[in-house]
Amino acid sequence: MLLSRPTWSGLSTLQRTCWLRAMVQRTFPVAPLAWTRFHSHNTWNEAGGPRRRRLVGVAVVAGAGLGIGTILAYGDLHQKAAKAETPESASDPQFPTFTRQEVARHHSEASRVWVTYGSDVFDITDFIEQHPGGKSKILLAAGGALEPFWALYAMHNQEHVLEILQGFKVGQLSPEEPPQPTPGDPYADDPPRHPALQTNTLKPFNAEPPPELISENYLTPNQLFFKRNHLPVPNVDPATYRLHVGGPRGRTLSLSLQDLKKFPKHEVTAALQCAGNRRAEMNSLKNTNRLGWNIGAISNARWGGARLRDVLMQAGYKQDDEGHVCFEGLDKDQSGTVYGASIPFKKAMCLEGDVLLAYEMNGEELPRDHGFPLRVLVPGIVGARNVKWLARITVSPEESPSHWQQKDYKGFSPGVTWDTVDFSKAPAIQDMPVQSAITEPSPQTTISPGELTVKGYAWSGGGRRIIRVDVSLDGGKSWREAELTGERQLPGRAWAWQLWQLNVSVPAGTRELNVVCKAVDTSYNEQPDTVGPIWNILGVLNNAWHRVHLLVAED
Structure with missing residues (x-):
C-alpha cells in the first residue's frame, strides 16, 4: 500500500505533513488524532505576496501505537521509494483520493476543517483564524464544496487566493465522484451600471467613477455615485416592503414605505466615503489583498427621508435612553446571514445629527444599488454604517454582532499582523479623518x-x-x-x-x-x-x- 502512494520528494513540507495526517486517520479511523504544532506561520514577501507556508508537527494517536518513530520511518520509506521512480513521476506528485462522504465525515469526526474545490481536497484548519472574512463565514463550507460560496463572494477568484489554497491541498476527489453542480449566479439579478464606472469587483459589484469625473459635479449624479456592495443586490417590491422597528418592552413597529413618508420629510446634503478609499496607495506599499480603491470611493448627494429620531420616538424610545442602534439589511448570503451595522444611540437621537431613513437621492427614489426602497443615512461617519435595503432596526446595550461591525472596518497599528490581530481591542470606525x-x-x-x-x-x-x-x-x-x-x-x-x-x-x-x-x-x-x-x-x-x-x- 505504501509504495502506491505519492512521490515523497515532490511534496512540500506542508503537503507531506497533511498527507501523513490523512493517511494515518484513514488507516486508524477510530483513533482520535492530536497534532502539536512546533512551528506554524505565514510569511510574506515585501510585495505582500504569500511565501510557502511551513508546518512541522508531531502526530500522537491515542490507543493506536503509532508514534513519531513510525511517522519518520513512514517518510523514509517514501523517500527510498521515490529514488526508484522515474524523474517524470517524481515531478508529477499524486495525492490520496477521497469521496465527498469521506470529506464530510472527516470534518465531523476528526475536528479538522476540510473543503473541496474542483476535484481537489484541502485541509484549511490552520487558516480559518486568519480568514479576512471571519471564521464563521469560512466554516459554512466545512466538509463541503467552496463553489457555492465563491459564487457569492467572487473576490476569491484571484490568483493569490488560489495560491494560498493550494498550500493546504491534502488530496483529490475520487474519479467516481460526480462533478459538483454549478451553482446559479446569485448576482444575475443585479441592476445595470454606468459604463464609465471603474470596476474593482463584479460580484459583488464595487466600482468608482474615474477621477476626472469626480469633481465635475458638487452633487454626484446617481449613476456615477460609487458603488460598495458586500452581497447580491436584493430586488424589493415597494408595495409589500416593511421596516420592522423593535421598541422597548417588546413593542414592534411594522412600517410600510407609505407609513414612513407620513413622517416629516427632511433633506441633508452629505458625502459618503468607504473606509477603504485610496487603499490602492496602501497596497502599493504592502499588499492588503483587499479591494484596491483609487480616490473615487467617496461621493456627495442630497438625501431625503424621515428622521431616524422621529421613528425611534414613535417606537417608544426617549432622548436620554442609551445603547446602540443596530441595523440589518435585506442583502444576505446563502446561509441567511444579512449585512448589519450599528451607531451610538446618542448619534441617532441627536437633532443636529441629521440621521435619516432615506428614500430619496438627489430628488429621485433611491436606485437599487443605493438601497431601494430605504437606507440609513448617517452623515459624517464611515459608509459601512449607512446600511442599505433596510429591513430591521433594534436598540441594544451592545454594538451590532455583525461581522462587519466586529471583525471589519477597524483601524490597527502598522505593526499588527494577521497572526497578532485582536479585533476586540480596536473600536469600530465611526467618524472618519480629514x-x-x-x-x-x-x-x-x-x-x-x-x-x-x-x-x-x-x-x-x-x-x-x-x-x-x-x-x-x-x-x-x-x-x-x-x-x-x-x-x-x-x-x-x-x-x-x-x-x-x-x-x-x-x-x-x-x-x-x-x-x-x-x-x-x-x-x-x-x-x-x-x-x-x-x-x-x-x-x-x-x-x-x-x-x-x-x-x-x-x-
Whole structure:
C-alpha cells in the first residue's frame, strides 16, 4: 500500500505533513488524532505576496501505537521509494483520493476543517483564524464544496487566493465522484451600471467613477455615485416592503414605505466615503489583498427621508435612553446571514445629527444599488454604517454582532499582523479623518507650460468643516491655498464635501511637477504626509497627502 502512494520528494513540507495526517486517520479511523504544532506561520514577501507556508508537527494517536518513530520511518520509506521512480513521476506528485462522504465525515469526526474545490481536497484548519472574512463565514463550507460560496463572494477568484489554497491541498476527489453542480449566479439579478464606472469587483459589484469625473459635479449624479456592495443586490417590491422597528418592552413597529413618508420629510446634503478609499496607495506599499480603491470611493448627494429620531420616538424610545442602534439589511448570503451595522444611540437621537431613513437621492427614489426602497443615512461617519435595503432596526446595550461591525472596518497599528490581530481591542470606525485628493490632472499626464488648473475634493468626518486645502507643486517644499467651492454648511453639521481648485502658471523650462494636496478642518486636523505610518492590515483610513506626478512638455 505504501509504495502506491505519492512521490515523497515532490511534496512540500506542508503537503507531506497533511498527507501523513490523512493517511494515518484513514488507516486508524477510530483513533482520535492530536497534532502539536512546533512551528506554524505565514510569511510574506515585501510585495505582500504569500511565501510557502511551513508546518512541522508531531502526530500522537491515542490507543493506536503509532508514534513519531513510525511517522519518520513512514517518510523514509517514501523517500527510498521515490529514488526508484522515474524523474517524470517524481515531478508529477499524486495525492490520496477521497469521496465527498469521506470529506464530510472527516470534518465531523476528526475536528479538522476540510473543503473541496474542483476535484481537489484541502485541509484549511490552520487558516480559518486568519480568514479576512471571519471564521464563521469560512466554516459554512466545512466538509463541503467552496463553489457555492465563491459564487457569492467572487473576490476569491484571484490568483493569490488560489495560491494560498493550494498550500493546504491534502488530496483529490475520487474519479467516481460526480462533478459538483454549478451553482446559479446569485448576482444575475443585479441592476445595470454606468459604463464609465471603474470596476474593482463584479460580484459583488464595487466600482468608482474615474477621477476626472469626480469633481465635475458638487452633487454626484446617481449613476456615477460609487458603488460598495458586500452581497447580491436584493430586488424589493415597494408595495409589500416593511421596516420592522423593535421598541422597548417588546413593542414592534411594522412600517410600510407609505407609513414612513407620513413622517416629516427632511433633506441633508452629505458625502459618503468607504473606509477603504485610496487603499490602492496602501497596497502599493504592502499588499492588503483587499479591494484596491483609487480616490473615487467617496461621493456627495442630497438625501431625503424621515428622521431616524422621529421613528425611534414613535417606537417608544426617549432622548436620554442609551445603547446602540443596530441595523440589518435585506442583502444576505446563502446561509441567511444579512449585512448589519450599528451607531451610538446618542448619534441617532441627536437633532443636529441629521440621521435619516432615506428614500430619496438627489430628488429621485433611491436606485437599487443605493438601497431601494430605504437606507440609513448617517452623515459624517464611515459608509459601512449607512446600511442599505433596510429591513430591521433594534436598540441594544451592545454594538451590532455583525461581522462587519466586529471583525471589519477597524483601524490597527502598522505593526499588527494577521497572526497578532485582536479585533476586540480596536473600536469600530465611526467618524472618519480629514481627507482630500487631486482629481485633475491625472497622474503621469503630460502638460504644456502656461496655465494649469488643479482640482480636487476635501471632506472631514464628524461634521467638521474644511477650512483650507493646501496645494504644492514641488512635492511639499512650498504651498499655495486653493479656492473652496460648495454649499454653506452649519457649524458641526458640515456633512458635504467641498470641491477645490487652484489656477497656477507653469514656467517654460519646467520638466516635471510633483503636485500634492492636504486639507485642514475646523479642529485643525491635517493629513499625514506619507502612507507608511498609517498602513494597516485592512487597508482602511488612508488619508495621507495625495500626490500626482506630472510631466511638462518642452516648448
